[in-house]
Amino acid sequence: MEFQAVEPSYTSKEGCRLVWKGADEDDTDVVILNKNELKNLVEIFKKNSTGEVELEDQSSVIRVNSDVTQFSLANHRLLEAKTTDLQDQVLEYAKVPHEPQYVYIGTKEFYPSIWIRDDEKKPEGTSKKHPKQSLIEAILSSEPEKIRQDLSPTDLFRVFATRRSTRKFEKTKVEDWKVDKILSAADVAPTAGNFQGFQVFLIKNKKTKEALAEAANKQPYVAAPVVLVFCMDPSRVKLKFPPNILEKFSLQDATIAAAFSLLAASGVGLSTIWIGMFDEEKVMKILGTDLRPSSILCVGYPDKKKPPKSRRKLKDLIKVIE
Numbered sequence: 001m002e003f004q005a006v007e008p009s010y011t012s013k014e015g016c017r018l019v020w021k022g023a024d025e026d027d028t029d030v031v032i033l034n035k036n037e038l039k040n041l042v043e044i045f046k047k048n049s050t051g052e053v054e055l056e057d058q059s060s061v062i063r064v065n066s067d068v069t070q071f072s073l074a075n076h077r078l079l080e081a082k083t084t085d086l087q088d089q090v091l092e093y094a095k096v097p098h099e100p101q102y103v104y105i106g107t108k109e110f111y112p113s114i115w116i117r118d119d120e121k122k123p124e125g126t127s128k129k130h131p132k133q134s135l136i137e138a139i140l141s142s143e144p145e146k147i148r149q150d151l152s153p154t155d156l157f158r159v160f161a162t163r164r165s166t167r168k169f170e171k172t173k174v175e176d177w178k179v180d181k182i183l184s185a186a187d188v189a190p191t192a193g194n195f196q197g198f199q200v201f202l203i204k205n206k207k208t209k210e211a212l213a214e215a216a217n218k219q220p221y222v223a224a225p226v227v228l229v230f231c232m233d234p235s236r237v238k239l240k241f242p243p244n245i246l247e248k249f250s251l252q253d254a255t256i257a258a259a260f261s262l263l264a265a266s267g268v269g270l271s272t273i274w275i276g277m278f279d280e281e282k283v284m285k286i287l288g289t290d291l292r293p294s295s296i297l298c299v300g301y302p303d304k305k306k307p308p309k310s311r312r313k314l315k316d317l318i319k320v321i322e
């Protein structure tokens with residue numbers, strides 16, 4: 001694991017992220033410093049001296065020695081960086097203010113100021129004794145739980161549990177920042193070989209929306225406030241596999257991306273209808289593309305909030321192969 005870079009923090013202009021990289025792409029470690037921690041480290045480096053910086057959890061500490069700087073972190077392996085490398089990069093970084101990068105913070109990242117709530121802990125006196133059960137047994141025997149009211153509206157599991165399709169949208173415009181979130185969700189979806197074998201068309205033009213509604217078996221709700229057409233682009237998938245596999249990958253890429261967008265829309269209080277019934281040729285002609293459409297996602301504010309539809313029981317859905 002080698003120290004690699006000092007980067008802007010995701011959340012604060014004044015702090016930074018120190019990044020270590022291992023042998024493979026997934027092997028990364030990050031230490032996030034807040035404003036004061038970075039300031040203290042910069043002071044030691046400016047003086048060309050050795051010293052210690054205590055992190056805000058009060059048990060993690062950075063020890064700057066003349067040769068190697070050690071990061072002794074609570075509940076984490078020791079991280080090290082060559083002091084001269086770290087010094088050069090930190091001082092260079094500290095010369096100018098940095099814009100925060102608003103992206104997702106991975107669970108692997110060490111963040112001393114964030115406490116992860118222990119959901120398993122029940123309040124005193126309410127703990128029920130369960131006989132020892134495997135996870136799959138617990139799933140198969142479980143009853144649907146009431147949706148927890150204390151979860152944030154964007155909590156993924158709350159979104160799963162409350163989402164419901166809509167075929168009647170309010171005319172209200174969807175805010176640009178919500179459209180941004182929906183589109184960026186499509187961008188972060190997993191894709192075969194990370195080649196992103198799909199393309200999204202964001203339809204703004206009213207006439208085009210109406211033409212799509214016509215091409216979609218005359219389903220009028222297709223002309224929704226936000227209309228996204230997800231198309232397959234197998235030519236982007238640079239993997240050495242037969243064309244039918246690349247086609248399959250691009251269909252899966254486009255479908256997962258649309259599902260990510262659907263969940264993002266639900267997470268920001270919108271509703272959607274997924275459209276699979278349409279004439280592909282007509283849609284391609286309307287969009288002026290030779291990419292095959294896989295689905296149309298129609299998004300807007302629902303005219304009425306409805307409860308989610310029921311599903312079969314989990315034990316009917318899951319077949320366990322022992």
Ligand SMILES: Cc1cc2nc3c(=O)[nH]c(=O)nc-3n(C[C@H](O)[C@H](O)[C@H](O)COP(=O)(O)O)c2cc1C
Pocket residue numbers: 163164165166167219273274275276277278308309
């Ligand atoms: C692959 C697929 C194709 C669909 N095609 C259409 C469609 O053409 N028209 C439509 O009104 N709904 C369509 N739907 C929406 C489903 O009818 C809807 O998701 C389903 O009834 C479950 O309801 P829920 O989304 O509220 O849980 C489609 C959904 C999927 C996943």
